[in-house]
Amino acid sequence: MIEDILITMLWSISPLGEAKVGIPIGLQSEANPYVIFVAAFVANVLVFPVMIFFLNHVNRYFLRFRSYKKGALWVARRAKKGAKDKIQKYGFWGLMFFVMIPLPGTGVYAGTIATYLFNIERKQAFAANTIGIFFSSVFVWLTFYYGSSMFG
Template identity: 65%
Template sequence: MFLDILIAMLWSISPFGEAKLGIPYALLNDINIYLAFVLCFFANVLVFPIMTFFLDVVNRYFLKWYHYKKAAIFVGRRTKAGAGKNVKKYGFWGLMLFVLIPLPGTGVYAGTIAGYLFGLDRKKAFLANSIGIFISCVIVWVSTLIAIGSFN
């Protein structure tokens, strides 16, 4: 059970699935439904400070290299294309709405990058990301519980 919880949390931190994959993994491996939600949610929230550190420190260092810079520009353009209109126009609410949609490419990784690129206040960006993650987790959690038929 511990290994399944750890894997679910790692999926929730991973940019390849976030809690959109961590929650279903936990529930399909018979983790308590409430424990699965809470742990995957908090693991997903941890992405914001990790990404903020990355953008502030690591990113600035690696931008010196051509291939990294090219990849960073690609990611930045994709994020601006996906979240740009809403975040630029609505700020906090646009970022929250972008993050809460449980689709690939709309999670906290993209939300953190969007907040960074558009110069949103850190505290507001963290709150917008956290609320968006929470609502997204609720949608995924309830959908998964309905799909597996174990809404207790």
């Protein structure tokens, strides 16, 4: 059971899946489905402070290197293109809804990058990201928890 929870948490902090992938994987295990939800949610929320630290400190160091800078600029352009209008127009609510959408390219990683790029106040951005992650996680959990019981 602990192994299943750890796998759920690892997928939930991964930029390849976040809780959108961690929850369905965790629900396939024998672990308590409510514990799976909490583990995935908490792990996904922890991404924000780690990413902010990375962007504020580590990123500045690595920007000296040409190959890193090229990749970072590519990511920044994509984040600005995908989130700029929504976040600048609606602020907190725009960021929250952007993070809440359970699709690839949205979520806490993109929300944190948008926070950094648009210089959004950190406490407000953390709250918007956390609320967005919560609703996204609830949607995914309900879909897979009840969907699997109907079809499995």
